[in-house]
Amino acid sequence: MENRTPNPLHLTSLTILSPSNSPLYVHSFTGPEDELRHYHLSHAAVDVIEERIVMTSTATKPAESYLGLLFCMEDMAFYGFQTTTKIRMVLSIALVDAMIKDADIVAIFRSIHNLLLTITSNPFISLPSTFHAKPSPKYIENQQPIIETETTKSIRNVSIPDSKMFGFGPEEIKSDWLKDSMRFKKGIERIGEMLNGRT
Numbered sequence: 134m135e136n137r138t139p140n141p142l143h144l145t146s147l148t149i150l151s152p153s154n155s156p157l158y159v160h161s162f163t164g165p166e167d168e169l170r171h172y173h174l175s176h177a178a179v180d181v182i183e184e185r186i187v188m189t190s191t192a193t194k195p196a197e198s199y200l201g202l203l204f205c206m207e208d209m210a211f212y213g214f215q216t217t218t219k220i221r222m223v224l225s226i227a228l229v230d231a232m233i234k235d236a237d238i239v240a241i242f243r244s245i246h247n248l249l250l251t252i253t254s255n256p257f258i259s260l261p262s263t264f265h266a267k268p269s270p271k272y273i274e275n276q277q278p279i280i281e282t283e284t285t286k287s288i289r290n291v292s293i294p295d296s297k298m299f300g301f302g303p304e305e306i307k308s309d310w311l312k313d314s315m316r317f318k319k320g321i322e323r324i325g326e327m328l329n330g331r332t
């Protein structure tokens with residue numbers, strides 16, 4: 134019997150949107166030059182997502198997380214997913230002559246969602262990028278005094294209110310947190326490489 138390897142899913146883009154539909158992260162699996170085009174195509178899915186949520190939810194039952202196939206355009210199929218905190222994800226896949234299973238798409242969305250949760254669960258992610266740790270005691274372990282130089286004197290952190298130090302809601306997630314996170318970017322690239330058959 135002949136062993137056939139299944140056709141890999143050819144991911145073309147991933148867009149993550151905030152609850153107010155502002156872009157948090159856009160990744161093009163076909164190259165950075167296509168990022169803007171993929172963002173515009175993914176953002177066209179927002180109306181379909183809103184409509185799908187209204188149609189599938191009732192007062193007693195919220196909408197499903199997986200929103201299914203939203204639409205097809207420019208030889209790509211667009212799929213939607215919404216987390217319980219209303220963060221939306223749009224994934225586009227190149228149309229191929231093979232059946233795309235919903236279970237495979239859901240598994241991709243769950244992997245991306247887990248990666249997103251890992252990054253945003255970091256309690257220090259909401260600290261500003263200008264934040265610098267300062268030595269708190271005047272003495273180090275061997276009881277030698279720390280000599281203050283002009284550089285150590287000039288490092289001053291802006292006071293952060295306790296209520297905003299480690300807590301934030303889904304609307305407060307900043308796109309810079311995801312763009313600046315090497316772990317998040319590498320995780321997304323790894324998912325794309327695995328599915329596009331490059332590993």
